[in-house]
Amino acid sequence: xxxxxxxxxxxxxxxxxxxxxxxxxxxxxxxxxxxxxxxxxxxxxxxxxxxxxxxxxxxxxxxxxxxxxxxxxxxxxxxxxxxxxxxxxxxxxxxxxxxxxxxxxxxxxxxxxxxxxxxxxxxxxxxxxxxxxxxxxxxxxxxxxxxxxxxxxxxxxxxxxxxxxxxxxxxxxxxxxxxxxxxxxxxxxxxxxxxxxxxxxxxxxxxxxxxxxxxxxxxxxxxxxxxxxxxxxxxxxxxxxxxxxxxxxxxxxxxxxxxxxxxxxxxxxxxxxxxxxxxxxxxxxxxxxxxxxxxxxxxxxxxxxxxxxxxxxxxxxxxxxxxxxxxxxxxxxxxxxxxxxxxxxxxxx
DNA sequence: TCAGCAATTGCGGCGGGGCT
DNA sequence: AGCCCCGCCGCAATTGCTGA
Numbered sequence: 001x002x003x004x005x006x007x008x009x010x011x012x013x014x015x016x017x018x019x020x021x022x023x024x025x026x027x028x029x030x031x032x033x034x035x036x037x038x039x040x041x042x043x044x045x046x047x048x049x050x051x052x053x054x055x056x057x058x059x060x061x062x063x064x065x066x067x068x069x070x071x072x073x074x075x076x077x078x079x080x081x082x083x084x085x086x087x088x089x090x091x092x093x094x095x096x097x098x099x100x101x102x103x104x105x106x107x108x109x110x111x112x113x114x115x116x117x118x119x120x121x122x123x124x125x126x127x128x129x130x131x132x133x134x135x136x137x138x139x140x141x142x143x144x145x146x147x148x149x150x151x152x153x154x155x156x157x158x159x160x161x162x163x164x165x166x167x168x169x170x171x172x173x174x175x176x177x178x179x180x181x182x183x184x185x186x187x188x189x190x191x192x193x194x195x196x197x198x199x200x201x202x203x204x205x206x207x208x209x210x211x212x213x214x215x216x217x218x219x220x221x222x223x224x225x226x227x228x229x230x231x232x233x234x235x236x237x238x239x240x241x242x243x244x245x246x247x248x249x250x251x252x253x254x255x256x257x258x259x260x261x262x263x264x265x266x267x268x269x270x271x272x273x274x275x276x277x278x279x280x281x282x283x284x285x286x287x288x289x290x291x292x293x294x295x296x297x298x299x300x301x302x303x304x305x306x307x308x309x310x311x312x313x314x315x316x317x318x319x320x321x322x323x324x325x326x327x328x329x330x331x332x333x334x335x336x337x338x339x340x341x342x343x344x345x346x347x348x349x
Numbered sequence: 350t351c352a353g354c355a356a357t358t359g360c361g362g363c364g365g366g367g368c369t
Numbered sequence: 370a371g372c373c374c375c376g377c378c379g380c381a382a383t384t385g386c387t388g389a
Contacts, residue, residue: 019364020363020364020365021364021365021366023364023365023366024363024364024365024366026370027370027371030370030371031370048362048363049361049362049379050361050362050379050380051361051362081372082372082373101370101371111363113371113372114362114363116371116372117362117363117373118361118362121360121361127360128359128360129359130359131358131359131383131384132358132359149374149375151374151375152373152374162373162374162375163360163374163375164359164360166374166375166376167359167360167376168358168359170376170377171357171358178356178357179356180355180356180386181355181356229378229379230378231377231378232377232378232379233376233377233378243357244377244378245357245358245378245379246356246357248378248379249355249356249357250355250356253354253355253356290380290381291380311380311381315381316353319353320352320353326382350389351387351388351389352387352388352389353386353387353388354385354386354387354388355384355385355386355387356383356384356385356386357382357383357384357385358381358382358383358384359380359381359382359383360379360380360381360382361378361379361380361381362377362378362379362380363376363377363378363379364375364376364377365374365375365376366373366374366375367372367373367374367375368371368372368373368374369370369371369372369373
C-alpha cells in the first residue's frame with residue numbers, strides 16, 4: 001500500500017489526517033478507506049466525537065445480528081474471545097468466516113477500530129460498575145504495588161475493566177490535595193497555564209517579537225481561545241498538588257467567572273443577548289444529539305467566546321429552566337428553550 | 350432549607366505503538 | 370492485518386458545600 005496516496009485519499013474524510021502517524025494511516029487504509037467511499041455515495045459524512053444514541057443502537061443491533069448469524073452464544077465470547085481459551089479457535093474461525101469486522105461496523109461512518117472499541121466497552125460486564133469505594137481504592141493501590149501496571153491481571157482481581165483500573169490508578173497514585181483550592185495553588189495554576197500558553201504561541205506563529213509582546217499583553221483578555229487543548233498533564237506537574245483534571249476544571253471555572261462577572265448594566269445586557277443568540281443558534285442547528293454541536297464554531301459566531309463559557313451557559317439554561325431535562329433529548333431541550341425561555345429573555349431587553 | 354456554585358469522578362474518543 | 374494496551378485529553382453527571 002502506498003502510504004502517501006492513502007493519506008491523500010483519506011484527507012477527504014479526515015481533515016486532520018496530516019498529524020496522524022504512518023502506522024495509524026496504514027491501519028485505516030486497508031478497510032476504512034473503501035467503507036468511507038461507500039458512505040460518501042450514500043451521502044453520509046465520516047463522524048467524530050461521541051457516539052450518538054442511534055449509533056449505539058446500531059452497534060447493539062450489529063452485535064445481535066452477528067451472534068445469530070455465526071451461532072456464537074454470547075457477546076462476551078464475541079468481543080472478549082481471549083477470555084475463553086478453549087473456544088478461541090472456533091470463535092475466531094466463525095468471526096473470519098462471517099466477516100466480523102465488516103458486520104460490526106455496518107451502517108456507522110467511522111473507522112471500524114473505533115466502533116469495535118466502543119462495542120467492547122458497551123458489552124464488557126466488568127464495565128459500568130459505579131464509584132470506587134475507599135476499600136477498592138486501597139485495594140487498587142496494593143495490587144498495583146504487587147503487580148505493577150499489569151492492568152489485565154488487576155482488572156481480573158477487582159472485577160473492574162482494565163480501562164477503569166488503569167485510569168483510576170492514575171488518579172489516585174499520588175497524594176492529591178482534595179478540597180478547596182488555596183490561593184497559592186490558584187497562583188501556581190495561573191502561572192502554569194500562562195507558561196504553556198506562551199510556549200504554544202511561540203510554536204504557532206513564527207513568533208516575531210512584536211506579536212509575541214502583543215500576545216503577552218492580551219493573554220488574559222482577548223486570548224481565551226488559546227485555552228483550548230492545553231497540555232494538562234504538563235500543567236499537573238507544574239502545579240504539583242492536583243490531578244490534571246482538577247486543574248482543568250478549576251481553570252475553566254476561572255475563565256467562566258471572568259466572562260460572566262462584572263455586573264454593570266452593559267455586561268448584563270450583553271449576557272442576555274448572548275443567551276438569546278445561543279438559544280437561537282442551537283435551535284436552528286436542528287441537531288439531535290448534543291455532541292453534534294460544534295461549540296468552537298458557535299463561539300466564533302457569537303463573538304470570540306471560549307467554548308467552556310458557552311457550554312456552561314447552555315448547561316445553566318438547561319438545568320434551571322427545562323423540567324426533567326435528564327430524560328429529554330437535545331432537540332427536545334432546545335425546542336423547550338426556544339419556545340418558552342427565548343420569549344422571556346427577549347422581553348427583558 | 351435549598352438554590353447555585355465548587356469539586357469530584359465515571360465514562361468517552363482518539364492516536365501511538367507493540368505483539369502475533 | 371488484526372488485536373490489544375495505554376497515555377492523554379474531553380464531556381457531563383453526581384456529590385459536596387455554602388450562604389442567604
